[in-house]
Amino acid sequence: MSSLVVISFDSSDEAEKVLDSLKGQTKYNNISFEDTAVVSKALDGKVHVKNNVSHGTMTATGVGALLGLLLGGLVFPVAALLLGAGGGAIVGRFMNLGVDGDFVKEVSDSLQPGTSALFVLAHDANPAVVRAIMQEHPGKIIQTTLSDEAEESLKKALGN
Numbered sequence: 001m002s003s004l005v006v007i008s009f010d011s012s013d014e015a016e017k018v019l020d021s022l023k024g025q026t027k028y029n030n031i032s033f034e035d036t037a038v039v040s041k042a043l044d045g046k047v048h049v050k051n052n053v054s055h056g057t058m059t060a061t062g063v064g065a066l067l068g069l070l071l072g073g074l075v076f077p078v079a080a081l082l083l084g085a086g087g088g089a090i091v092g093r094f095m096n097l098g099v100d101g102d103f104v105k106e107v108s109d110s111l112q113p114g115t116s117a118l119f120v121l122a123h124d125a126n127p128a129v130v131r132a133i134m135q136e137h138p139g140k141i142i143q144t145t146l147s148d149e150a151e152e153s154l155k156k157a158l159g160n
Helices: 014-023 055-072 077-094 101-110 127-135 148-158
Strands: 003-009 032-041 047-051 115-123 140-144
Touching: 003 014, 003 148, 014 032, 014 115, 014 127, 032 101, 047 101, 101 115, 127 148, 140 148
Parallel strands: none
Antiparallel strands: 003 115, 003 140, 032 047, 032 115
């Protein structure tokens, strides 16, 4: 089961640093992401959003490309592959897979200038590794779908 965690930080680049640290753990199978987004608000109030392509959208794109190739591959294989991939990507976005764009905008609007937020939709995370990384980056939980026990553990790691 996937868990959504949204954490705010007191500097505009801290969310990106945390995400880089967490992504470094994927090669050790300590965490697996479905989607991530980093939102930072500059001192002048300008919002920057870095939203990675969600796993669901990538899967839908791949399935669409394969279906396009199978269905139209005999006549126009390249065109069928491209149309299938494009259609799959659109279907993936409409299925609301990954972090909800409206929620990202809502959090972006609530951020103070000079701060950032990290959105992580993950599964198969090693709690000890995540806690160790978060202890190095104090932040505040905005929202989570974690169990009460896991959320409390994360709050302690963040210094809350």
